[in-house]
Amino acid sequence: MTKIIEKDTIIGKRVRKMDAPDKATGRTRYVNDMVLPLMLFGKILRTDRVHAKIKRVDIEKAKAVPGVHAVITGADTPDFGIGILKDNPPLKKDRVRCIRDEIAAVAAETEEACDAALRLIKVEYEDLPTVFECEDALKDGAPVLHDERPDNIAMAQYFDHGDIEQGKADSDIIVEGQYNVHYVTHCNMGVSCAVADIDPDGRVTLYSQSQYPFIMKMDIAPSLGVHPGDVRIVQPPVGGAFGSKLDVYPYEPICVLLAQATRRPVKLIFSREEEFIASPTRQPVEFTIKAGMKKDGTLTFREVDTLLNNGGYTSWGATTPYVTMRTITSHYKVPHIHYSARAVYTNNPFAGSFRGYGNVQATWCVETHMDKMAEAGGFNPLELRLINANEPNEITPQGADLGCIDLVGCLEQAAEKSDFLVKWTKYQEGWDGNERYKRGIGLAASQHNAGGAKIHKSDGCGTILKMDDYARITVITGASEIGQGIDTVIAQIMVEELGVSMRDVTIVANDTATGPWDVGVHASRTTYIAGKSAQRTAQKAKAQILDAAAKQSNVAADTLDLRAGHVVQAADGVVVMPLDRLLRQMHFAGEDAQLVIQSDYYEPPTEPENDKHMGDMSAAYSNAVHVAEVIVDTHTGEVAVETVWSVQDVGRVINRTGLEGQTEGGIAMGLGYALSEDLKIEKGIVKNPFFRDYHLFTAPEMPHIDMTFIETMDAEGPAGAKGIAELPTIVIAPAVGNAVYNATGVRIDHPPLSPEKVARGLYEREQRMRQAAE
Amino acid sequence: MPLQVDVTLTLNGRETTVAVPVGASALTILREHLDLAGAKLACGEGECGACTIIVDGQSLNSCLMPAVDLAGRKVVTIEGLWTADGIDPVQEAFIEHGAVQCGFCTPGMIMQIRYLLDKNPEMTDKEIRRGLEGNVCRCTGYQKIIDAVIVAGRSAAA
Numbered sequence: 001m002t003k004i005i006e007k008d009t010i011i012g013k014r015v016r017k018m019d020a021p022d023k024a025t026g027r028t029r030y031v032n033d034m035v036l037p038l039m040l041f042g043k044i045l046r047t048d049r050v051h052a053k054i055k056r057v058d059i060e061k062a063k064a065v066p067g068v069h070a071v072i073t074g075a076d077t078p079d080f081g082i083g084i085l086k087d088n089p090p091l092k093k094d095r096v097r098c099i100r101d102e103i104a105a106v107a108a109e110t111e112e113a114c115d116a117a118l119r120l121i122k123v124e125y126e127d128l129p130t131v132f133e134c135e136d137a138l139k140d141g142a143p144v145l146h147d148e149r150p151d152n153i154a155m156a157q158y159f160d161h162g163d164i165e166q167g168k169a170d171s172d173i174i175v176e177g178q179y180n181v182h183y184v185t186h187c188n189m190g191v192s193c194a195v196a197d198i199d200p201d202g203r204v205t206l207y208s209q210s211q212y213p214f215i216m217k218m219d220i221a222p223s224l225g226v227h228p229g230d231v232r233i234v235q236p237p238v239g240g241a242f243g244s245k246l247d248v249y250p251y252e253p254i255c256v257l258l259a260q261a262t263r264r265p266v267k268l269i270f271s272r273e274e275e276f277i278a279s280p281t282r283q284p285v286e287f288t289i290k291a292g293m294k295k296d297g298t299l300t301f302r303e304v305d306t307l308l309n310n311g312g313y314t315s316w317g318a319t320t321p322y323v324t325m326r327t328i329t330s331h332y333k334v335p336h337i338h339y340s341a342r343a344v345y346t347n348n349p350f351a352g353s354f355r356g357y358g359n360v361q362a363t364w365c366v367e368t369h370m371d372k373m374a375e376a377g378g379f380n381p382l383e384l385r386l387i388n389a390n391e392p393n394e395i396t397p398q399g400a401d402l403g404c405i406d407l408v409g410c411l412e413q414a415a416e417k418s419d420f421l422v423k424w425t426k427y428q429e430g431w432d433g434n435e436r437y438k439r440g441i442g443l444a445a446s447q448h449n450a451g452g453a454k455i456h457k458s459d460g461c462g463t464i465l466k467m468d469d470y471a472r473i474t475v476i477t478g479a480s481e482i483g484q485g486i487d488t489v490i491a492q493i494m495v496e497e498l499g500v501s502m503r504d505v506t507i508v509a510n511d512t513a514t515g516p517w518d519v520g521v522h523a524s525r526t527t528y529i530a531g532k533s534a535q536r537t538a539q540k541a542k543a544q545i546l547d548a549a550a551k552q553s554n555v556a557a558d559t560l561d562l563r564a565g566h567v568v569q570a571a572d573g574v575v576v577m578p579l580d581r582l583l584r585q586m587h588f589a590g591e592d593a594q595l596v597i598q599s600d601y602y603e604p605p606t607e608p609e610n611d612k613h614m615g616d617m618s619a620a621y622s623n624a625v626h627v628a629e630v631i632v633d634t635h636t637g638e639v640a641v642e643t644v645w646s647v648q649d650v651g652r653v654i655n656r657t658g659l660e661g662q663t664e665g666g667i668a669m670g671l672g673y674a675l676s677e678d679l680k681i682e683k684g685i686v687k688n689p690f691f692r693d694y695h696l697f698t699a700p701e702m703p704h705i706d707m708t709f710i711e712t713m714d715a716e717g718p719a720g721a722k723g724i725a726e727l728p729t730i731v732i733a734p735a736v737g738n739a740v741y742n743a744t745g746v747r748i749d750h751p752p753l754s755p756e757k758v759a760r761g762l763y764e765r766e767q768r769m770r771q772a773a774e
Numbered sequence: 775m776p777l778q779v780d781v782t783l784t785l786n787g788r789e790t791t792v793a794v795p796v797g798a799s800a801l802t803i804l805r806e807h808l809d810l811a812g813a814k815l816a817c818g819e820g821e822c823g824a825c826t827i828i829v830d831g832q833s834l835n836s837c838l839m840p841a842v843d844l845a846g847r848k849v850v851t852i853e854g855l856w857t858a859d860g861i862d863p864v865q866e867a868f869i870e871h872g873a874v875q876c877g878f879c880t881p882g883m884i885m886q887i888r889y890l891l892d893k894n895p896e897m898t899d900k901e902i903r904r905g906l907e908g909n910v911c912r913c914t915g916y917q918k919i920i921d922a923v924i925v926a927g928r929s930a931a932a
Contacts, residue, residue: 016870016872017875019877020874021861023877024869024874024880025855025856025861025865026811026813026851026853026881030878188912189822189824189910189911189913190814191816237876239816239876239878240878240912240913241876272816657918658872660917660918661872661918663915664914665912665913665915667915668912668914668915690817690821691819691822692819696910696912698906698909698916699902699904699907699909699916700900700903700904700906702915702916705917
């Protein structure tokens with residue numbers, strides 16, 4: 001009897017996450033849970049000054065504490081900085097520049113011994129003049145933080161397109177604005193942690209939470225005095241990362257330096273308070289914007305100057321303007337553009353990268369301002385956006401080809417599903433009413449790279465595939481699983497091509513010693529790039545398998561297919577032979593070894609941004625539109641978000657459950673940014689380094705989320721997919737801000753929209769109304 | 775060495791005796807002395823719920839509980855939910871309904887839900903959300919977790 005297997009697909013289905021069973025049963029051991037034989041604990045002494053010369057560090061008493069194996073300072077470690085500008089030595093020798101600065105570190109048998117030793121280290125300082133605001137740091141005679149940059153400017157970017165004066169002349173309406181976006185921090189549930197181990201030949205193994213293991217080797221090695229090739233990065237499961245682990249931060253080299261000093265494995269783990277104080281933040285930005293349009297709503301120019309509070313050192317925060325620039329120049333069609341960004345050293349803590357990297361800030365500015373412009377021109381918010389929306393294959397002022405985007409579709413569907421225009425018109429009629437609770441609806445749109453981002457020589461990822469005698473697949477990928485679900489996506493792609501089941505796939509990753517190169521988890525790139533790499537590898541394997549099957553059955557390979565563990569006839573699904581039997585025959589036939597296939601996607605069709613900021617950096621671009629409906633308590637200023645309608649171009653859905661989870665989680669993070677999260681830094685000191693004073697969204701506060709995924713089927717992406725993970729975090733905050741305005745007539749320019757700010761805004765509006773009436 | 779006392783408790787159904795340094799938290803003893811690393815240390819101050827365990831039928835933050843107070847108590851941790859009968863319906867629902875991302879909050883979240891469902895398998899959406907107020911998740915936005923609670927509750931009611 002002939003057996004027939006119909007063609008089936010796993011793309012777009014709900015697939016359970018491969019790491020979920022171990023995580024749900026408590027079996028998963030995170031970096032934070034790791035214990036190695038003879039392991040010591042490490043701890044860091046941080047400064048209590050924000051700007052001071054280090055006169056003397058006395059470690060003698062600390063060294064004498066029982067159980068202490070080593071105490072190290074900047075004096076006995078390699079003199080080499082880390083970070084983008086290499087301006088941050090892991091242990092500070094001469095000077096501290098912000099409150100998180102590392103002075104000394106201890107390795108001891110217990111954490112208690114570490115604490116006892118830290119208490120006995122005496123540091124003598126000579127305080128230096130301090131500066132905390134960008135504007136002050138740019139003044140003549142301001143304290144200089146780094147002598148090699150006497151103007152306190154860490155990095156600067158400028159971009160001009162068209163003729164800004166022409167743009168102004170063409171304008172019927174010009175709207176100006178100032179938006180200051182604030183400090184927030186990642187709040188990974190798993191605090192920062194590293195375990196370092198060295199071997200007698202001096203080679204280093206670092207168990208790290210890194211999101212960019214292969215480049216990290218190069219970035220960390222000089223601060224350790226070792227060759228990058230002698231650094232192995234292993235990534236055990238992590239309790240969240242969200243961009244926070246895209247750079248080397250001082251605790252990691254310090255952990256290795258302690259292992260070198262003691263010849264023992266050392267584990268260094270933060271307290272939650274330390275996590276708040278000594279992790280990178282999202283980059284705060286001060287935007288000054290002027291933008292114009294004609295009477296018909298066509299945008300004429302956009303002039304944006306930004307200042308970034310860089311803090312004491314330079315990590316990825318200072319480079320967020322590259323992404324901000326893309327939004328300022330290219331989100332909507334604007335013929336004339338001016339953009340500038342200056343990252344200014346201050347005695348504040350410094351910023352790193354954080355999901356949505358530069359675009360969260362930019363989109364707050366652009367989308368808040370678009371609503372103001374719509375009002376000034378007599379348009380509704382949807383109308384003005386539709387008039388100026390980018391269309392497919394638009395070439396942006398920076399030379400990006402937007403490809404198969406569907407911003408118009410996102411806008412129209414979001415408005416239709418939320419009944420936006422009817423509600424928006426109705427709710428703003430209630431501004432002057434006496435109801436305690438006022439309802440509002442707001443809309444925001446966003447644009448982001450969705451096909452990698454060429455910021456290194458290769459934006460690629462490699463894949464190695466092994467198929468054994470039982471048709472079980474092992475995939476070694478360069479991609480990093482950080483909880484986002486890439487292992488599952490890669491397995492689905494393997495299943496789709498090779499006709500096996502999810503259970504048959506094992507993903508091996510997260511070790512630079514076994515994995516092929518990958519740039520890292522950032523820029524919403526991993527599904528696109530690592531997924532494509534996996535797909536190419538699977539297709540190569542499939543071709544080899546079908547060739548072997550064709551030889552055996554005397555048919556052409558292209559008439560065959562792989563389905564449900566069998567070789568079948570592609571046309572009718574008639575089973576030719578079981579896949580495992582074929583693989584065993586290939587293995588033992590003498591000619592072919594066990595099937596091991598290597599392939600990659602090292603050259604996506606992208607180009608790096610040149611020194612004029614031109615370049616098509618991503619192989620795909622995407623949009624999301626969010627509509628938020630809120631209820632404002634006018635007595636307390638509290639804002640409750642009731643419903644969010646999310647419409648996003650995802651290219652193609654790969655794992656529907658994972659995609660929804662990324663969207664919902666991204667919205668939660670963005671809502672925190674909009675409403676509740678605010679890392680308060682006063683005179684360089686973090687004032688609220690605890691969960692009780694830094695409010696993350698909890699389950700009762702989350703809105704109902706209605707998700708729509710538009711499938712534009714990207715021609716290059718794996719199975720048509722695009723990257724998706726950052727857009728939900730990028731776009732939600734201005735939608736909420738616009739909704740609060742629609743509810744109350746109160747415009748809050750500077751997030752978060754805390755009850756205090758909203759209540760003050762309501763009070764001031766009432767005063768204005770009263771005065772106007774008199 | 776700090777002063778130690780022997781503490782005997784029923785841990786995941788088995789009588790267990792452990793030497794407890796005075797001042798250690800229940801979480802420290804579970805993780806470092808009993809190799810039960812499922813409960814997580816994420817804040818150490820009772821604000822996030824990642825260390826939630828069930829003691830005598832009551833969920834609590836083990837980071838705030840003195841380990842000496844475990845004496846004579848019935849303690850269930852995440853590791854105790856996988857028994858000879860299989861995994862707990864809450865674990866099953868988490869796995870199948872996308873409630874796990876990075877997973878660091880997951881053990882505490884599941885223990886809190888086990889406790890809530892033991893009290894009331896048919897909670898309303900609002901009751902579920904209120905019940906999870908003390909458990910922070912940075913990844914999921916909570917919806918998939920809430921979906922999992924509803925599914926697990928249904929299987930308990932059936």
